[in-house]
Amino acid sequence: MSVLQTAPAVLIRGGDAIEALARRFGVGSRVLVVHGPVGFPMVRERLAAALEHAGVVAVAAPHEGPCRASAIDAHAAAAERERVDWVLGVGGGRVIDAAKGAAQRTRTPFASLPTSPATCAATAPTVVLYDDRGARLEALEGGTSAAACALDPDLLASAPDRLLAAGIVDAWAKVHEVRLTAAGLGAVGATTRAALALVDDLAELLGEHARAAVAAGPGGARDASLLPTRRLVAEAVVVYPGLIGGLAGADAKLALAHPLHDALTHLAGARAALHGEKVGFGTLVQLRVAGSGGHDGSDAARVGAMRAEAAAYAGLGVACHLEALGCGEARSGDALERLVGRAMASASVRNALPGLSHEVLRAAVHEVDDWVRQAHGADAEAS
Structure with missing residues (x-):
């Protein structure tokens, strides 16, 4: 027997994908926004405006470096402490995997907003773990697939x-x-x-x-x-x-x-x-x-x-x-x-x-x- 896991459940694409994703979260929902220092500035103002207009409360969770177990622990703790309804990963593969891991740990719906076309992390269910030095340790399979992914082709095309x-x-x-x-x-x-x-x-x-x-x-x-x-x-x-x-x-x-x-x-x-x-x-x-x-x-x-x-x-x-x-x-x-x-x-x-x-x-x-x-x-x- 084989068990296949495909993701995401919903793919939102187009020039208004960010705004559509914000509306999908629902009025009054709380979203943990896991983001990195590189890709996030490209969408910070637009995402903040979209979430505010949709009546969504955003809780920032900065992330730097590889996707590490300690980082997932920290983001999961923030998700539980803030009682969020969604975890959103914004950035490249390392950020998105860290957010994905936190969502899987807390059994919270996960959404991705990739700002980089360098990997397929935004549409893959797997979480790849590294150590603090960036050495790959293991891939966590079988977690929760992304409930939503927002793809803005112009945003991805603007990457270096x-x-x-x-x-x-x-x-x-x-x-x-x-x-x-x-x-x-x-x-x-x-x-x-x-x-x-x-x-x-x-x-x-x-x-x-x-x-x-x-x-x-x-x-x-x-x-x-x-x-x-x-x-x-x-x-x-x-x-x-x-x-x-x-x-x-x-x-x-x-x-x-x-x-x-x-x-x-x-x-x-x-x-x-x-x-x-x-x-x-x-x-x-x-x-x-x-x-x-x-x-x-x-x-x-x-x-x-x-x-x-x-x-x-x-x-x-x-x-x-x-x-x-x-x-x-x-x-x-x-x-x-x-x-x-x-x-x-x-x-x-x-x-x-x-x-x-x-x-x-x-x-x-x-x-x-x-x-x-x-x-x-x-x-x-x-x-």
Whole structure:
């Protein structure tokens, strides 16, 4: 038996999404607004006005740093102390996961208002926990799905290029991971088929529009004619991966890309790299090991898939090699062994790639890093 959890229950999108979300809370309701220091200023005044106009009482709960158990404890305590009716997460993935965790802890309805397209946290039910240093600890599955998510395409499209590019790369990881895991399942049910249909549509969308979306610049600053494309892609990388992961379920949504990201977070230098940037390196290694179509037996095809993907990332301004990620120490020695060991310890890796050995993964990490680093250096010299 499998139990699937999809989110959100209600998706509110459009230029008036914030105002519509405020009305959904209901007159007289109390909302704990968990927010960070970066994305929240973009919507602070507008959200405050919308909540006031809707007759909603807002209780501020600032959040900084990774989503940690201690932060969830603090926000949950505030929710209980203030007797709130809703918990609202406003910002990027770390803020939204912390708010989500507090809502799940207190069994309070949760709503999300993403200001960044860098992750799909706003539409995914999972809460990912990190320690105080930013090392990934565990993913909390099975909690309460978001009761509402407000997506303003213009808000997401106004985010910096780096955030959008990281979200695109993270979304590509979902494409490759679900395809690989589903290929190993044999006969698949209707929900996995639905996930794969969304995967195909997402791959087509990103293949056609990702580069133009980044080229447009924040809010279309560099090319206003490409702003509709930027809106589309920014919204897609928030919505699609969350829906795909929910439909694919725990057995089919992860392979090697995310577990390798998780292993990278244990390196101190990785703190400066965004989630999607680290996942991108994991995706390239996965492609080198398994190919793009799932368990591809041709070594040449695997190499070609990895290099094509790396070139696509470079076209978005994302350099997915260890030095660029602040993880140069993992190129050799104990750091490399720990990186490989942590990735191989993941149940997702064992399920998706049952024949993968430490030696093969170690060699793939080396090969991908060397090739991407050299290609990036050549591109830099050419420019």
